[in-house]
Amino acid sequence: MKTQDILKNIREKNNLTQEQFAERINVTRQAVSRWETGETQPNTEMLKVLSKEFNVSINTLLGAPRQLFCQCCGMPLGDDAMISREIDGTFNEDYCKWCYTDGKFVYTTKDSLLDFLISHMPNPENTPDAERRKMFDSHLSQLKHWK
Structure with a gap:
């Protein structure tokens, strides 16, 4: 559009x-x-x-010219309801509302986010946690927030 x-x-x-x-x-x-x-x-x-x-x-x-991804956790930001906001109510299009709330980051360290992912992400193939952690870490390390 x-x-x-x-x-x-x-x-x-x-x-x-x-x-x-x-x-x-x-x-x-x-x-x-x-x-x-x-x-x-x-x-x-x-x-x-x-x-x-x-x-x-x-x-x-602007007609959604770019696909937004949270630069903390990597989640696609498919609609405005998922995008974080600053304290003044303006959108912060770099982060999801779960990683950045009220002008502050929820996950202050990459390890805290990795702990959350290990405990909450499905693991249908029963991949060992150490292997999953390494995979998640590799992905997160490419995002702006963790570089």
């Missing part, structure tokens, strides 16, 4: 006219109209405003 369609859908989902939408984010109705026709796109700062005001990640506003 294109940004122009996403913005129009957000506006309509909130039962707002272009003028009401514009007032809510302090732009002109004409700016909203140009966004919805694809003539222009919101700039970076406006994307942040839209994200916060309408509870939608910037990645979603």
Whole structure:
């Protein structure tokens, strides 16, 4: 989906006219109209405003051009409900809400996350814990948070 369609859908989902939408984010109705026709796109700062005001990640506003993965545990962030937030409520698209909550990391060490994974991840093949730990560690070591 294109940004122009996403913005129009957000506006309509909130039962707002272009003028009401514009007032809510302090732009002109004409700016909203140009966004919805694809003539222009919101700039970076406006994307942040839209994200916060309408509870939608910037990645979603841009039509999800990239697949997001938690940079702590590696989980795919398939929808905005899984994405972490900063204390001010803005999205932090680098982490899932289970690894990063209220502006803080839940797992302060890689070992604490590895302990959690070993105890909670299914092990249908009964792979020894030491082998599983090594496999998880190898994967986690490639993520931004643990580099």
